Amino acid sequence: SEEMMGDMLEKYPEKVLKNRKKHITIVDTNQACQQIEANTRTIPGIITQRGCAYAGCKGVVVGPIKDMVHIVHGPIGCAFYAWGTRRNKARADDNTPPEKMFSTLCVSTDMQESDIVFGGEKKLAKMIDEVVEMFHPRAVSICATCPVGLIGDDLGAVAKAAQERHGIQVLSFNCEGYKGVSQSAGHHIANNNLMENVIGTGPERDPNDKYVINILGEYNIGGDGWEMERILGDIGYKVNCVLTGDTSYLEIKNLHQAHLNLVQCHRSINYIAEMMETKYGTPWLKVNFIGVEATKKSLREMALCFGDEELIRKTEEVIAREEARIMPVIEHYRKICQGKTAFAFVGGSRSHHYMHLLRDLGMEVVVAGYEFAHRDDYEGRQVIPTLKIDADSKNIPELHLSPDPEKFKDAHVHLNMSKEKFDELNKKVPLNYYEGMQPDMKDGEIMIDDCNHHELEKMVRALKPDLVFAGVRDKYYVQKLGVPAKQMHSYDYSGPYAGYNGALNFARDVANAITTPAWKLVTAPWEKQTQ
């Protein structure tokens, strides 16, 4: 690995080399703490896999809310390229009838040169009026794109006036693309606004409801959230809200009603988990429903959180039932996949999550990276107090919340147990904590932040993985090197990959990918004779 690193970085000018080196860790479990640099600017000229703050806010967190109309204030391209490509699925349900479903819409002010010169506020106000008149949504969002911030349109003022005109909530997000070094900034902006203005404004739920949970940071890509809800429902949990996979504005208003918050994607939603802990006292548990073993571990930890014998029994029953159903098939695919290696480069949490599912198949992720995660996603939340605050991270305000005078309850009260029992639980289950990706990696494996084409090519050449998981920008490029690649953001039209049915789908897709004979017919550029 050391040698390959040298070869990989050698091409860079000295300054770039120094910078990139800090973003790469060769895992050495004998070292107490290995630091990785993350959440800093990409070096101009390097082809990054990252997106922008607008992508993180509109595309990731806010966009999936199905009963709102989301207006993209900006040139049409920003809206168009966010139109359905993430495959965050949604359907009508008891709360949201078909006529209140707007998730297939793509609405934009389509700013032209003249709007840039003379300002776009009037056009935006008119668009809100039109949208309300045509669709009668329960609420509207406005998301800013780069030029809007540059010309100084006052989104907040337009939203406020429209809110008074129409009597529905109009949320404005100042998520101009340049607001951060990646989409991560957009997650934070979205989390803040939902926390300040939506969460906690819904009516109270029946106090007799048992085992009420939220799944935070689950976006129902390819139907993942539905599979999670199926399993949790069978055990006896009441899923109050999935934030924001197949979710509605109405449900988010009630987010504070859960006894326990589950956190699937830590990167995009940890702010809300933390803020809810402060404001309502709701404890949160980091879970992972990607992988058979990981799902089992998450379900068992959840059951312990409620400490109810019946729930624990039902949990084991569902685990046994599902494993008996799927494991014979998984075993078949495992024979094909056993011993193979993979690389995984995904946004800010999947590289870690999929390590577990791949291990179920006997595969090892030898290089894992995030596009935009922070150090805590790599090294664990214990590093948060030591994180450097720079000009970029200062761009996004931290909300300073205090306990809600009426709605705050201690964590043990949320979980309906005595303080003593809760202290016991805390020793067994890591509440309000995420250990990051590194503890799941082995010596010599590589952790890399904001990887680029050049580095990827060098690593593929040196380590010859059997499969690469990446985004659309890298997928075809990797395939041209003769290595199968899978799009791990939208699952290449497949999925779900979560839970038990997801594990089956994934095992089949992975086995297909690595056994396809086509890859043998591709000659990597470095294997070609020079003409």
Ligand code: CFM
């Ligand atoms: Fe969370 Fe996501 Fe991810 Fe993410 Fe994303 Fe995504 Fe992702 Mo693409 S919220 S950090 S900003 S798990 S869209 S559903 S796949 S990069 S690893």
